[in-house]
Amino acid sequence: MRTVYWDNGVVKLIDQRVLPHELVLLGFDDYRAVAQAIADMVVRGAPAIGATAAYGLALAARQSAATDRAGLLCDLDAAAATLLAARPTAVNLRWALERLQAVAADERLDDPDDLRAALLAAAERLADEDVAVNRRMGAYGAELIGDGMTVLHHCNTGALATVDYGTALGVIRTAHEQGKRFTVLVDETRPRLQGARLTAWELQQLGVDFYLIADNAAGHFLRRGGVGLVLVGADRIAANGDVANKIGTYKLAVVARENGVPVYSVAPTSTVDLRLAHGDDIPIEERDAREVTEIGGVPIAPAGTRVKNPAFDVTPQRYVTGIITECGIVYPPFEVNLRRIISEGVSG
């Protein structure tokens, strides 16, 4: 089952807020509700958000009552703005919308129904490509996992964070499918516990050996536990290789480097934002205080407690050993090699 798919005019999403306790599918027939679902984290994970936005735009085209191309394009612009505003940090959302808008820009699509069909086809293609891209990243990255290794993983980067298969967890999955034997330490990833809820669930289904840990314990194991590799995803990568990713990635990467443990970010080239020179220009989303003060609706802090809740942080490139893309593993100097891999499709 895919995390996001199109079902006869309805965008279907696995509700990631209720996993692992329940597996619930939600259907959306209004692009505004799709945008809200992205904002509410029914769906999360940069590639999954991108594909959802693409389907959302195809849905907006279907909803539009426009009878000519110009009217439909106006409606699409409004819908794209709504979808784009759903979450600020992951660039895949913008990338997916721009890709569909480039399809829409083809003036040969003069008949609105042709344009609607073309947008849906483009969204389907984008989703299919996401799966293929993940498998290629998995193949490149699995080379880094040796038999007997302990791999530390942050957040969820699996099938649930993508259309299917996963980015960093896709690497782990490929290595597992290759018959390698290794152990994964799973950061629970507060505040939303994507590691405890989603990654643990996915690894359990795959039969990969893992232990769940509090994020606080990662340092102990990096220093004393023989961790050989840290794998994370990315929500946006700047042109210089700075990686915006789930909050806590920066802390993890600093401590990994301090202990000589390599840190790889696994992300499709659609996550790379060459328009940004460095990561400190990446907008960091601040989310609801209740993500910190409540767990499962149960308060864990005194009433009236104020919170700071950045959802992402930026890991400066000097803490990143390499970036695993669908075109190969990119190593420093990232300024040169990211640009080259995107223009030439050749590993730096």
Added chain:
Amino acid sequence: MRTVYWDNGVVKLIDQRVLPHELVLLGFDDYRAVAQAIADMVVRGAPAIGATAAYGLALAARQSAATDRAGLLCDLDAAAATLLAARPTAVNLRWALERLQAVAADERLDDPDDLRAALLAAAERLADEDVAVNRRMGAYGAELIGDGMTVLHHCNTGALATVDYGTALGVIRTAHEQGKRFTVLVDETRPRLQGARLTAWELQQLGVDFYLIADNAAGHFLRRGGVGLVLVGADRIAANGDVANKIGTYKLAVVARENGVPVYSVAPTSTVDLRLAHGDDIPIEERDAREVTEIGGVPIAPAGTRVKNPAFDVTPQRYVTGIITECGIVYPPFEVNLRRIISEGVSG
């Protein structure tokens, strides 16, 4: 109200497991139940555990049916062994028991009732001294807090972690009482959430300005948020200055140093274990998996998830800027200056 006190033959403890939702006092008239309460974390915090163990030994003396000194000493040895086994990492437990056992060693206490009275008096003295020691550490440490500063704090080190007043939180409290204006970022401190549950509650009562953060967010604020000081407690400090403290301290200290933010451990000299050359000999307690897989009894991970749950980690001395004790602030070289402050009571 003190965290632990003696009330007419009963050891009274604030039940720290149910705070901040309820303020419950539990009474114990059996030293074995006191040991279990330490193991179950009814009471936690190295100094509070020490005082509780001291009262527990006084309680054991009272419970003993021995009619002569030799018989009572046998019972005390058994009780001390039970209390000592309750938790392995904090050295204050052993220190407190050894202090009472030194009192018991006075052969002039030939009458068992005299010995019982002397032990209770010693426990009361130890508890009173803990409060006085905390106030002195507060005065030394408050010098480090400047107006307008942001201070980052891990775990709970307040009145609840001690008999009263607190260690690292005692420093914050003193600075607040001095009229300084500053902000505290409170690590929630998974897995047991002592920051969210206990530190937030204490700071709220004191009227100190604070924000609660997920532990994962600390790196973001160390890098970008103008944090001026990191304050933590300690459960055991080795002769070379390595600090065993609540899990996550190591990660925090590494990232603080990487960003040029000073890290101070606030701990009475009773926390220093000169018998250990370095921190890697400190036993690290592994606690129940449910601390990670459940929050407030509600499961957050799939059934069957395996866990690694070290309760403490060791921060090597090179990440520790200074150690704030009741005799002054100790700076490197810790090997020399810790030993000197303990033998001479003069700041290194």
